[in-house]
Amino acid sequence: MTTLTKNDIHIVSTAAEHFTRLYYTTYDSSTRADDLPNFYRDSSAVTWNGTPFQGKAGVRELLSKMPPTKHEVQSFDCHPVPGAQPPSLMVSVSGNVTHGKGPAGNPAATPAKSVDGQPRVFHQTFMLVPDPATVPGEPQKYYVNGDILRFVG
Template sequence: MNALATSSVPGVAPSVSTPSFSKNDISIATRAADQFTRLYYTAYDAKTRLVDLPSFYRPGSSISWNGTHKQGVDGIRELIVNMPPTHHDVKSFDCHPIPGGTSPPSLLLTVSGNVLHGHGPPSKDRGTVEGHARVFHQTFMLIPDQEATSHLAGEVGKYYIIADAFRFVG
């Protein structure tokens, strides 16, 4: 439900209003999600991910990776430094602008797909993800990067991750 309850008079039931988004906000969300998803998972799967992936985050960013919580750029590095190589196969994503009046809008992006950890055949150790494809779901809250956002009409600006929640779901 996209309704916001508002009332300025004590004792009076709040009225319900629906936030409206312009066609431009929807277009920005769609294009930004497509661009972000391709860039993010390419960086994640690259041999240079220890350098590349943290650039998507800021010191105030938070991540929850399958129940492990980390904060900021250093936390992201700490999380990925010991991970085996990955290959993500994104199956779907969905993105919505977040009400709040920023232009471009902040975005809520959900992504699902499969991820393979490691180089070789599946490990016989059932306690590891090495070599086993897993279904994942990831949710991002993306904030416009005001220092890097494009000011050209029709061009998608840059976003950074303020919140990231990753979970194996299969």
């Protein structure tokens, strides 16, 4: 049986906050195709709205087909996954994302109900696992081993 303390929850919540801020800042940057794959390993599994992608190369492929984004995180939560020390972390994120330049950037002929350029609600779940390359004595580093995104609205 694994017992979690308030300190454990504080540590993973702080890690989730740091990860979430860094991840979506990188995702929305102009250098995302070069930088975001560094969060993953070649063995990482990614599912984006039901479409699977594999590892760093899969993330690059996904980003190459996507217009610029702007994420607004509304909430996130994190839970340690027992079984190892340090534990893996399950991070759950909900928010809105706009692809492209937003509604004002759409051509005049775009239907009013088109999802192009409109904010969409998303939910994304990450499985972060300890990076074995973490130097002893330094804060634990993690990488994305699993990533599932789904549009909700």
